[in-house]
Amino acid sequence: MHHQANVCAQPDGKTHRPVSSKTRTSTRPTLKTIADLTGLAVTTVSRALGNAPQISLETRERVHRVAAEIGYSPDRAAQRLKTGRTNVIAVLLEPHEEILGYGTSLMAGLARALQGTAYHLIVMPNFLHGSNIAAVDYIMRNGMADGLIMSRTEPLDPRVKLLLENDFPFVTHGRTELSSAHPYVDYDNFTFTYAATKRLLAKGRRKPALISGPSQYTFAGHILHGFMTAVREAGCAFEIISDIDLDTPAGEIRDRIARRNREPDAPDAYVCGGEVGALATITGMSDCGLTLGLEYDVVAKQTSSLLSAIQPKVESIYEDLIDTGSRMGDILLKRIGGETDMRALQLLLCPAEPFAKKQ
Amino acid sequence: MHHQANVCAQPDGKTHRPVSSKTRTSTRPTLKTIADLTGLAVTTVSRALGNAPQISLETRERVHRVAAEIGYSPDRAAQRLKTGRTNVIAVLLEPHEEILGYGTSLMAGLARALQGTAYHLIVMPNFLHGSNIAAVDYIMRNGMADGLIMSRTEPLDPRVKLLLENDFPFVTHGRTELSSAHPYVDYDNFTFTYAATKRLLAKGRRKPALISGPSQYTFAGHILHGFMTAVREAGCAFEIISDIDLDTPAGEIRDRIARRNREPDAPDAYVCGGEVGALATITGMSDCGLTLGLEYDVVAKQTSSLLSAIQPKVESIYEDLIDTGSRMGDILLKRIGGETDMRALQLLLCPAEPFAKKQ
DNA sequence: ATAGCGATTTAAAACGTTATAAATCCATTC
């Protein structure tokens, strides 16, 4: 299977130069190896592998054949040094992503989109509290990647500003409210909470409550907006649960909900943006002796198979994070490839059944 | 703040050569930039930054100062090309790791261990079912990383064999049963299930059941062994729940447990190696009208804050995956650094309170 | 014949770093 380096006979009968005496059996093949094997110059081999039109079709085919035979693959470091392109995509991981595999799902999707390309995925977990703008700066200045993936955008996200100023390719999971458009993939949280709230009211609930995301993030605004639009339209009572959000540890959410329930005018329905929060809410209600589906209802967004298996009575809708990651990868590749039309670089994913049909 | 490239005056009064005329303001600084600025040769600058003893202390300090001033950081591609070292650690992600942030926690820990070193983390999700030996082969042959992190080992793991044969640095999460020792970090699942089972029996339960991991993995054997040792010592009835394992979707576990409970001689206690499985089990029991802590008990291993918040009555023990990742990173660095003493490269993490004290 | 041309191939340089071997300097020593 493996071609010997000193075999000179060619199927096509062409003669070529004597092969270098140092037969390298241990080191991995380079362009030089192929050049020696075919009798061509290194430059020619390089261009042939790149399918440059100036190289004759016959030569190109021969070079590709030999390259495949000896298992050649280009040295990434050399390519990177020469071209300045890293063939690397960096992912900024937020701490919250340790919950329920958010980050892993996103990365699995990204990897799927990047499969078959030369791109590798590097991961930079964010250790600092607050914005990880330092990591963005580091990546850009040191040319560590050709593109960036981030999540949890803020309305005036300083990371986005910095990236836009430097014209560095990136895609966010989540929108901003900056005047300059930028590539993103987002879930339509407005439609989600709007439809979720309507659904609770349709079940006859009188006072829905909301557990939203941390207020500094853009998506928290969307969640709030959808909820408020629905309750205003219905003219019903409502409540925004204070002091906690989707990042609050489950135990605290549970206690907060139970405490609230022992006070007057407690809500009889909950809209919750995450599975953990929904489970914690149900536990808190259960601590008060209340039964889901009987005394109260919950609608939640689900990103794993956990919630509906544990609590089938929860109305839930699935947000496919692997698909999200995959689409972010596609868009980032387009952006790196020079696409500037924002319509091709922005994507708002709509909640699937059963909410979409209610719109 | 930023030193002008054409300023020649030196605080120490030394004279040096005229600076290259092309003042590069836009591109990032290289060794050449520092060489021009200090009047030294590129080689000298390189060695000074590497603190080579042959370079005078004074020069070293001066070079370091200038480098810091202009924000120099070495070009990774050039270093990699020259030295052959990639300064990259590859992580093989398994599909199961999408559950409850296993992978993200491990990576956060790894990143913590690698912080301050030159190492970056690249991620390779495994798309194929079964062993990802192809990825291991790819990484080694193409020199894509200096070290490897894997999880979910099998007793005769072919990936481990391949890595050992090629003397490639790696650390596994989980042990193997191969005769050649290799670096690993593992959780003592034997002690976990042994103590967990004893605990259930101490509560007066008569027939504990086990939900183990997928049988092909080493840790499933440890889980089974600890459980069996405890029930044999007690001489009690027991059951290994068939058809399902910790990777089974929560809904199926729930249904399987409920079904089993409607048959004769149902277990009155469960040992479960994961949170999702524990929650599914409790839901299944609840579907049969049985109450946790009253008619039955569960002991489970917990890797997030979810379980104890949702089901405080579950006896649970925390396995710290961030710490695990951090220790794997430390060990990998040692191994790459040339450490060969296996005692320094293997680590068995013992279950913490309340189980440890019972041993 | 030879200049010119299109098609194809090639040599040389460059990316930024480190390793090897050699050079320079300065203070001793004979």
Place this chain on the structure above:
DNA sequence: GAATGGATTTATAACGTTTTAAATCGCTAT
């Protein structure tokens, strides 16, 4: 005063690739 030697610095080459510019070849048109 030249040789020795230690301390320090330097020139050169190399890693594997791509880019730029130039060379070679076979042909046709002058």
